[in-house]
Amino acid sequence: MTHSCRRLRRGVVTAVAAGMLMVPMTGGTAFGAPASVPAGATAVGPLGPTDPASPSPGVFTELTPDVVNQIEQSVQQVMREANVPGVTVGIWTPDKGRYIESFGVADKSTGEEMSPDLFLRIGSESKTFTVTSLLELVDQNKVGLDDPIGKYIDGVPNGDEITLRQLAGMRSGLFNYSEDDGFFKALTSDPERSFTPQQLLDYSFKHPVLFQPGEKFYYCNTNLVLLGLVVEKMSGQSLGAFIKDNVTEPAGMNDTLFPVGAEFPTPHPQGYTNQTATGEVEISTNWNPSWGWAAGSMISTLEDLHAWARTVATGVFPNGDTMITPATQKQRLTTLPTGIPGAAYGLGIFNVQGWIGHNGSLPGYETLTIYLPAAQATIVVMLNTDINHDGTEPSTLFGQAVTKIVTPGNVFNLPAAPAAR
Template structure:
């Protein structure tokens, strides 16, 4: 892995190979599997988590842990009437050999986007903003800003360059991984580059989009984004261990995270105290049980009106089989939610409506294996056993 390639996915885990024409209109979310998985055997929506199934999951998760050389992982799976499976394997600190625990706070990367877009949708519900407003109404200097709407930004269809993919940004960040970046600084890296396509015509994952949406929230409310988020999203969702840090702070207990992004030779660095650079696109901290609660809140639209939630779940194809994207939320073979990756950590948080099942996975490394994120490999192993009609698997291209 080279430093340039890995820095391209700071704060995201959907970035590779995603500049594509839509080729089709929006689809309503149904919770059905993609065509590839509909032909799999006639199992119920989810297997009951009997002791035998839990033992099978233990073996599968430990196999992925060993073959990917992941330092540590936590897995949480819950479904009414089917039971639960909450496990932690591996070490939280290579130096002390402290074991992993489901209690740990974790950096959640681009799962942050689900909170940021929900904050925007709360404003839409209160008629303080419209999804069809151009971004130029709120933020000056955005290339093609008169034609890029808030909807395009939330759908990842703006065509704006991903600030975290810029070479100069990568150099500055790696020179001082404790540095924090303002929104203005991040946008300057993005706006050096041309807009990739007319707004709405293609899908391209970009952290720049979510950064701009947080600025819309600030403009409309006159409040710092983190304050509005806490009062109007996190607290109403009854989350006790979820917040947006201002820098590198990381409250205990937490696991150490490991990355190869500090070198070009594959050597591993402890990135625990690096300051996540993506602002409202990927810096939040949470834990397994808060994300269990947030997954169903997000998927069921508990904080939003029915109409606004329906807008959020108008899913568009991305050009990657089984994967579609709505407003800050994706559907992968029936599982809806989001994933995230940043130096040292990866997370996936998804919900399967037809089984009312929630899956959350945290890893203490961001080093992809065979082109797949670690969380994809773990989630795929789990869902292949418990929901074989709905296997979580993000295609590599």
């Protein structure tokens, strides 16, 4: 992805298994960038692709003082090279230690330090919560993954053919509203304005479909808006209320929320972005994330994302209760290639070299939440800028730097995908 403001239009997904939301993000960048694969591609297993020549896949390096020193040097190097104001890194394992540290500043004007207790906008990581909500309704027999979206929502192009599964797997063929010129102008001219889900869909539906359902992978925020509306219709609740009652509260994630406007709990860092009308860097802290809605508007904290990493990857709440039935979770984790080497996508979740999760990118903020089942290890990265460095999301750079040290057999790398046009 480029550094220009036009990046907003791409609906990016960049980070990990999902951050991808991304276009002006609502969530992710590298992941969000459009890519395609041949129809009928073979699904890969839940652990995803690994390089057989790489050192011991699934093995996690013990967090000794020497290893911690290597991690800190690598993180600080990425900060300098990518000009990142502040970042927090969390690493958790059952037997190799844990590590939490913040670097840099939360506010460049005051010098306030970054800290692990801050709230952050999580962009496309919101997709994992929306799709989880859908899958819970699947388990309740209220919806079927192979139902056409037209069964629930009227006016969708190809709505009688596109299934809920194809929407969740980014294979619908619908145009990404985030790439529409009119949307870009509306958002950047007044980033504090509010968008309704229908307004977002209108930006998409005025464009012809890009391909037939199931033919290709194409990261598209439109898909998640539709799934959010399905959750609302079939649950009788607002999406935010359903997620709170059925996902975040049962997971003990009391500091994770789905905002109705631009509210942002304190403490939080200032966000710095160049996804602006002029391309100049601006503070985006108070911008309204409603344009991301089900695809990228949520807010969370380091500890909550730590809990979520394992929960979403296993389908089991921290207390041991089932969040998603094993059969449905298996469908979530059945992934198809994305066109990005080493990265596959399931139902609202990525698998990048064995790391399962998602990244998120919204103007001014990026997060990365990933879980390695083979080592039962979690990594969470949170930072207060979304400005790419040499075409790569900074969250990906941090994920790569850390995993090169702690899991050299499973190095997280999600290069920005090529633009669709």
